[in-house]
Amino acid sequence: MSGGLLLLLAHPDDESFMIAGTAARLTDAGRRVALVCATRGQAGSAGQPPRCTRDELPAVRERELRAACAILGIALHAVLDYEDRRLADADDAAMRQTLVAAIRAERPQVVATFDPTGVTGHRDHQAICRFALDAVTAAADPRWYSALGPAHAVRRVVWGTPVPPWEEWRPEALAGCPGVDYVVDVRGWADRKRAALRAHATQHQSVERYWFGERAESTEGGVFAYETFRHGWGVRPEPLDAGRPADDLFAGLEPAGSAGDGSARDGSAGDGSARDGSARDGSARQAAGRHG
Numbered sequence: 001m002s003g004g005l006l007l008l009l010a011h012p013d014d015e016s017f018m019i020a021g022t023a024a025r026l027t028d029a030g031r032r033v034a035l036v037c038a039t040r041g042q043a044g045s046a047g048q049p050p051r052c053t054r055d056e057l058p059a060v061r062e063r064e065l066r067a068a069c070a071i072l073g074i075a076l077h078a079v080l081d082y083e084d085r086r087l088a089d090a091d092d093a094a095m096r097q098t099l100v101a102a103i104r105a106e107r108p109q110v111v112a113t114f115d116p117t118g119v120t121g122h123r124d125h126q127a128i129c130r131f132a133l134d135a136v137t138a139a140a141d142p143r144w145y146s147a148l149g150p151a152h153a154v155r156r157v158v159w160g161t162p163v164p165p166w167e168e169w170r171p172e173a174l175a176g177c178p179g180v181d182y183v184v185d186v187r188g189w190a191d192r193k194r195a196a197l198r199a200h201a202t203q204h205q206s207v208e209r210y211w212f213g214e215r216a217e218s219t220e221g222g223v224f225a226y227e228t229f230r231h232g233w234g235v236r237p238e239p240l241d242a243g244r245p246a247d248d249l250f251a252g253l254e255p256a257g258s259a260g261d262g263s264a265r266d267g268s269a270g271d272g273s274a275r276d277g278s279a280r281d282g283s284a285r286q287a288a289g290r291h292g
């Protein structure tokens with residue numbers, strides 16, 4: 001099923017930190033949410049005390065990522081072999097080709113990635129933003145990699161924001177912050193977000209610090225109430241022109257399951273005209289993934 005959301009991120013856990021509640025909300029509403037994770041987070045912590053050896057860490061973190069995706073209904077499109085903390089050194093052409101292939105296979109309306117600062121200043125986050133934007137424009141141009149399937153024009157790119165979780169619980173205050181262009185109410189998906197974060201067991205220190213620590217507790221659970229995003233590129237949501245954030249990453253785009261969202265996975269249809277709305281196929285796969 002195309003027409004959904006494609007996450008282009010650097011590390012296992014980025015999805016749970018950035019967009020877990022929004023992803024679960026969207027998949028519950030019948031949107032496909034897919035993820036390309038560029039590394040296995042092999043330079044990250046193994047936990048304190050360590051949950052595994054350094055050698056085991058990449059495989060352990062990939063398993064944690066798969067568990068988090070299953071909880072959120074995210075389809076894990078690919079985990080790439082790039083080296084954690086060295087993503088900026090990746091070969092531009094090889095990365096472009098890999099991400100163009102993913103975009104043309106998934107055919108999302110919206111791509112979410114980090115903002116150009118990397119949100120936390122992490123060089124891998126800055127790098128995946130650069131690679132994602134490069135691939136989004138290339139994927140739309142049939143002259144690039146014609147063997148990788150029909151061109152696909154993503155409608156919108158959104159970025160994470162640097163707003164920390166303990167400040168993401170007062171939507172009226174957030175609405176006035178420049179760079180907070182989407183405020184998504186995820187209160188109904190808080191338990192799923194907690195579970196996805198906990199699935200990254202080796203990352204328990206940063207998970208605690210951000211989501212379960214003293215500052216988070218001072219908001220009385222409000223850290224799990226809203227997620228914020230910044231508009232990066234493409235079709236602007238209408239409220240933004242009036243100086244207000246939108247409440248949905250798909251605001252102003254095609255609704256879930258509509259003919260226009262290209263619900264069929266149509267890799268075989270050269271011009272996309274043979275889309276026949278087999279959205280149920282995608283929903284079934286998501287449901288299976290959630291319990292898998």
Ligand SMILES: [Zn+2]
Binds near residue numbers: 010011014122125
């Ligand atoms: Zn990261």
